Amino acid sequence: MTDQPNRETTEPTPQQEGFGPSPDKVHVPVLPQAVLEALPGGEVILLDGTVGAGGHAALLARRLTGRGRVIGLDRDPAMLELAARATHGLPVELVHASYTEAREVLAARGLTAIDGLLLDLGLSSDQLAWTHRGFSFQNDGPLDMRFDTTQGETAADLVAQLDAEQLADLFYRYGEERFSRRVARRIVEERRLAPILTTQRLATIVRRAIPGRRGPIDPATRVFQALRIAVNRELEHLEEFLGGMAELLKPGGRAAVISFHSLEDRKVKHAFRNDPRWTVITKKPIVATPEEVAANPRARSAKLRVAQR
Known part of the structure; x- marks a missing residue:
């Protein structure tokens, strides 16, 4: 960008x-x-x-x-x-x-x-409060995440284009997500069925991919952080x-x-x-x-x- x-x-x-x-x-x-x-x-x-x-x-x-x-x-x-x-x-x-x-x-x-x-x-x-920007999964919105909406690829673009290995690397490097490979594989499986275009759909996929009981931090948090960092090259x-x-x-x-x-x-x-x-x-x-x-x-x-x- x-x-x-x-x-x-x-x-x-x-x-x-x-x-x-x-x-x-x-x-x-x-x-x-x-x-x-x-x-x-x-x-x-x-x-x-x-x-x-x-x-x-x-x-x-x-x-x-x-x-x-x-x-x-x-x-x-x-x-x-x-x-x-x-x-x-x-x-x-x-x-x-x-x-x-x-x-x-x-x-x-x-x-x-x-x-x-x-x-x-x-x-x-x-x-975070603007659902149409896609930074938060608290409410449903388009999977965008760009700081500058006039240019660059969206989070939905990355989710659609990167292969499982690239997604796993992104989630681990920028989100420190220890289940990055499981999440990446599930995303690739789900996008074959239909494009992943909204925050709620991605959050649901991530939650289902991560094992164990849910703690105080939503399992989707680290994946969303990683995508935002990557989209904006922070x-x-x-x-x-x-x-x-x-x-x-x-x-x-x-x-x-x-x-x-x-x-x-x-x-x-x-x-x-x-x-x-x-x-x-x-x-x-x-x-x-x-x-x-x-x-x-x-x-x-x-x-x-x-x-x-």
């Missing part, structure tokens, strides 16, 4: 593109106080590489002065629509682009380096960005990255620790307090790591 830099939010809205009406924002940003403490305020330029519904960007923008601003990027046009509402009247510029395109986005604005950047790698609660994008992230910052600039599963967190930890350009600020990742988890359960798996150029 090839991203196109500088696709501004003047592009067609989600309604015009056939996404259906966007619901009200339900996402609550995780670790808000820790993010504010990690990144500078005042007359600075900040990049929010995964702006989502705009929660973190709005918090950061309210501390800016003078010509300071936040440049917010996202691959999902529907999320940018929500971010525009959340940041209305604040010094925030929104751009339809992947964070891997940050260098091009900054260069187009005459910027060679910035004062701080944030990545929140989690899936938004809004995206780990490839993260690894690419981490390698050049220091070059985006001025000396003394800060980078803050929030991850939600071990595959991401390991990459962030190693990038900060193994690159001599970074001074690690968080020796251990910052996690949510019990009070925040009680108010926002999604925060329970969030880990924030911070480093300084």
Whole structure:
């Protein structure tokens, strides 16, 4: 999948593109106080590489002065629509682009380096709530899972095209699913009967393929995570960005990255620790307090790591 830099939010809205009406924002940003403490305020330029519904960007923008601003990027046009509402009247510029395109986005604005950047790698609660996007199996919807619905293969495409060995490898690598081969074989058997096009059908197939009693985590969770990561090339994008992230910052600039599963967190930890350009600020990742988890359960798996150029 090839991203196109500088696709501004003047592009067609989600309604015009056939996404259906966007619901009200339900996402609550995780670790808000820790993010504010990690990144500078005042007359600075900040990049929010995964702006989502705009929660973190709005918090950061309210501390800016003078010509300071936040440049917010996202691959999902529907999320940018929500971010525009959340940041209305604040010094925030929104751009339809992947964070891997940050260098091009900054260069187009005459910027060679910035004062701080944030990545929140989690899936938004809004995206999960939109059944027509196919991220969740709680309700039935098309098996899509693309962050950017204007391009790329869907999860249904991967389920239809990959052979059993490729599917098993995908589920094990990105979902750490120990029954990956059983699940992959069952999918191949079922798709011979009829295409697997919806979230509920795939979830049902996965549940039937995994033996044993069901625990607190739905058996389909790891397979859905793996497909979403593969569809959006999340780990490839993260690894690419981490390698050049220091070059985006001025000396003394800060980078803050929030991850939600071990595959991401390991990459962030190693990038900060193994690159001599970074001074690690968080020796251990910052996690949510019990009070925040009680108010926002999604925060329970969030880990924030911070480093300084």
